[in-house]
Structure formats: structure tokens, C-alpha cells
Amino acid sequence: MSQSSVSVKTYAFTLIALLALTLLTSLLGLVDLGKFSFIAGVAIAAVKASLIACFFMHALYETKLIRVIMAGGVIWFLVMISLTLGDYLTRGWMPYPGK
Amino acid sequence: MADPIALALREQFHSAEQQHETSTVGMWIFLITEVMLFGGLFTAFSVYRMSHPAAFDQGSADMEFWMGAVNTAVLICSSFCMAMAVHSAEKGKNGRLALFLILTILIGLVFLGIKFTEYYLHYHDQKLPGILFHDTSPDAAYVQMFFVFYFLMTGLHAFHMIIGEGILCATLFRTLLGSFSERYHTPVELAGLYWHFVDTVWVFLFAIFYIPGAHMK
Numbered sequence: 383m384s385q386s387s388v389s390v391k392t393y394a395f396t397l398i399a400l401l402a403l404t405l406l407t408s409l410l411g412l413v414d415l416g417k418f419s420f421i422a423g424v425a426i427a428a429v430k431a432s433l434i435a436c437f438f439m440h441a442l443y444e445t446k447l448i449r450v451i452m453a454g455g456v457i458w459f460l461v462m463i464s465l466t467l468g469d470y471l472t473r474g475w476m477p478y479p480g481k
Numbered sequence: 482m483a484d485p486i487a488l489a490l491r492e493q494f495h496s497a498e499q500q501h502e503t504s505t506v507g508m509w510i511f512l513i514t515e516v517m518l519f520g521g522l523f524t525a526f527s528v529y530r531m532s533h534p535a536a537f538d539q540g541s542a543d544m545e546f547w548m549g550a551v552n553t554a555v556l557i558c559s560s561f562c563m564a565m566a567v568h569s570a571e572k573g574k575n576g577r578l579a580l581f582l583i584l585t586i587l588i589g590l591v592f593l594g595i596k597f598t599e600y601y602l603h604y605h606d607q608k609l610p611g612i613l614f615h616d617t618s619p620d621a622a623y624v625q626m627f628f629v630f631y632f633l634m635t636g637l638h639a640f641h642m643i644i645g646e647g648i649l650c651a652t653l654f655r656t657l658l659g660s661f662s663e664r665y666h667t668p669v670e671l672a673g674l675y676w677h678f679v680d681t682v683w684v685f686l687f688a689i690f691y692i693p694g695a696h697m698k
Contacts, residue, residue, distance in 0.1 A: 387571050388564075397561040401554055407688065408550040411695030420530070423692035424685070431681045438564045438677045445502060448509055455513035459520040466524050467531070476531050 388437060396437040403430050489665050501667050508671045512678050515641075519682055522637070526630045526689060529623070536620035540627025541694025543608060545599045549691040552595045553683065559588035560680040563649075567673045573663030575656055582653040585676065589646055596639055603628075631690055638686060641679045648672050 407426045415422060435441045441452060470476060494500040530537045566581035607615035610628040618624065652672045655661065661669060 387568065390565070390568060393561060393564045393568065396564075397557065400557045400560075404550065404553045404557065404687075407553075407692060408546075408695075411546065411550075411692040414696045417534070419696070420689070420693045423688035427685045427688035430684045434560065434677050434681050434684070438560055438680075439674055444505070447502075448506060451506065451509045451513060455516045458513075459516055462517075462520055463524045463527060467527060470528055470531065477534065 388440065388443065392437055396433055399433055400430055403433075489667075497664070504667050504671060505674075508674050512674065515678060515682075519634070519637070519685075522630070522634050523685065523689070526634070529626055529630065530689075533620065533623040533626070536618075536623030537627050538694045538697065539618065539620060540624045540631070541690060541692070542697035543603075543606065543624075544631075544691045544694065545602055546691050546695045546698065548595055548599050549687050552592055553687045555588055555592045555595065556680050556683050559585050559592065560677050562588060563673045563676045567666075567670055570661055570666035570669040571663065575659065575661065578661065578666075578669065579653060579656045582649055582656060586646060586649050586653065589642060589649070589676075593639060593642055593646075596635065596642075600632075634686055635690070638679065638682055641682070645672075645676050645679050648675060 403426055407423055410422055410426070411419065413419075435452070441449065444452075490497055490500060494503065562581050562585040566578050566585060569575075569577035569581055603609065604613070607613050608628055610625045610632065614621075614625050614628070616624050649672060652669055655668065
């Protein structure tokens with residue numbers, strides 16, 4: 383159970399980290415990184431999402447059953463997006479090398 | 482007053498712990514179906530983005546970048562208040578719980594206010610795909626496609642926010658009625674999980690819609 387109770391300090395640090403990462407993403411957005419601005423943006427978003435899940439949503443403090451459910455969701459999503467993009471990217475339909 | 486936990490324990494459960502875990506598992510399974518719902522849209526967006534990167538960057542440059550950035554911070558603050566509300570519920574401090582729920586609701590409304598202001602500005606700039614769309618660039622069809630994704634995904638997110646506001650109001654109402662205690666506050670936790678999930682979705686929406694074209698302004 384999540385009754386272990388996360389401390390106020392942990393929540394406060396999570397808040398500060400999330401706001402700092404938002405500032406970092408925004409500043410990165412102002413620099414021209416070419417293709418990488420999208421990748422960098424999504425990577426930072428993934429870190430922020432993990433922080434929210436781990437601390438605000440108590441993922442770190444849940445039972446194994448619940449962690450398996452979370453992992454299942456993430457894995458199925460990754461299967462969906464990686465197989466779909468893998469298919470599109472290798473057919474030569476997109477302006478990228480590697481057809 | 483009777484112990485709320487005795488009132489809340491349904492007959493099919495062995496113990497309050499079992500009931501609590503069952504509710505939490507149910508909520509997480511629901512959230513996973515939501516991941517799949519938004520995940521399909523993210524996948525479709527990625528395919529279109531990779532097919533037409535220039536048009537999608539151009540669409541992204543038309544976003545109200547700073548409003549999006551401020552809105553991200555606003556939503557993170559509301560998530561923090563929600564986490565504090567759950568924390569107060571765990572400690573059995575109902576006064577603080579009500580206060581943090583009110584703060585969460587109000588900050589959520591600020592988010593929606595900024596979001597709808599953005600929609601109005603897009604309307605003003607004639608960026609409503611299919612209804613009122615003005616763009617003379619050669620890639621206009623795919624810039625329009627960017628806005629289809631933008632309105633669909635942020636609209637679906639805003640719809641989730643509005644439902645979340647309703648859930649939080651109901652939770653606040655039950656708090657004021659004295660339904661929760663240190664031993665029974667599962668609905669507060671579940672409302673919190675939903676709210677944080679909606680926050681997580683926005684974090685990704687901000688990254689994919691606002692960031693790539695921000696430097697082009």
C-alpha cells in the first residue's frame with residue numbers, strides 16, 4: 383500500500399526538479415538543435431513523467447502487482463510506437479536515409 | 482460518528498487493505514487504457530511528423546510558446562498541490578486536505594483559462610483546420626494536419642482536465658462532509674492518480690507541439 387507516506391520534503395524537491403526541467407526544455411526550445419530539438423524535448427518530458435509517476439503517483443512505493451501493471455502499460459506503448467515507426471522508416475516513404 | 486472505514490468496507494473484501502489495493506489496481510488499469518488512448522495519437526503524430534518534418538516545425542512555430550511553457554509550470558504546481566492533498570489525507574488533516582483540493586481546482590482552472598485563450602488566439606490567426614485556415618506556404622496541407630493533431634490532442638487533454646475538475650469538486654464535497662479519515666481516504670488517492678496522469682500527458686504534449694518550432698519565431 384502507498385500508506386508509507388512520502389515526505390513533504392520529497393514532494394517539494396520533486397516540484398523544484400519538475401519546474402527546473404520545464405525551464406530547461408523551454409530554453410532548449412529557443413536554440414536551433416535541428417532534428418534533435420524534438421528528441422531532446424521528448425527525452426526531458428520522459429524524465430519529468432518518471433518523476434511524477436515515481437513520487438507524486440507513489441509508483442516507487444506501490445506493491446509489485448501495481449508495478450507490473452505500470453510496466454505492462456509502458457511496454458505495450460513502446461511496442462506500438464517502435465513497431466509502427468520501424469515499419470514506416472524502412473519503407474522509404476519518409477525523408478530519412480535507411481530505406 | 483461511526484468509523485468511516487467500517488462504513489466503507491464492502492462485503493466482498495476480506496480487509497480494508499485488500500479493498501484499498503483492489504481500488505488502486507483498478508485505477509492503474511484504467512490509467513493504462515488512457516496511456517493506450519493517448520499513445521495511439523502520439524504514434525500517429527510521430528508518423529506524420531517524421532513524414533513532413535518541415536511542415537510540422539512550421540506549425541509548431543505558430544504555437545504560443547510562452548503560454549505553453551507557463552501552462553506546464555501551472556499544471557506542475559497543481560499536481561504538487563494534489564500530492565500535498567493526498568499527504569494531508571494520509572495524516573488525517575481534513576482542513577488542510579480541503580485547502581489543497583481547492584488550490585488544485587483553482588490552479589487547474591488557471592490552466593484551462595490559459596489554454597482557451599490560446600485557442601482564441603489560434604482562431605484569431607485563422608488556424609482552425611477545416612473551418613478557418615489560412616496559410617499560403619507550399620506545405621499548407623501538412624501544417625493544417627499539424628493543427629488537426631494539436632486541437633485533437635490538446636482538446637482531449639482539456640476534456641480530461643474538465644472531468645478531473647469535476648472529480649476534484651466531488652472529492653472536496655465529500656471531504657467537507659467528513660467522509661475521509663487517516664484510515665480511509667482511497668477516493669482522494671485515486672483522484673490524485675488521475676490528476677497526476679493528466680499532468681503527465683500535458684508534459685509530453687508541451688514537448689511535441691511547442692518545442693520543435695520555438696526557435697523559429
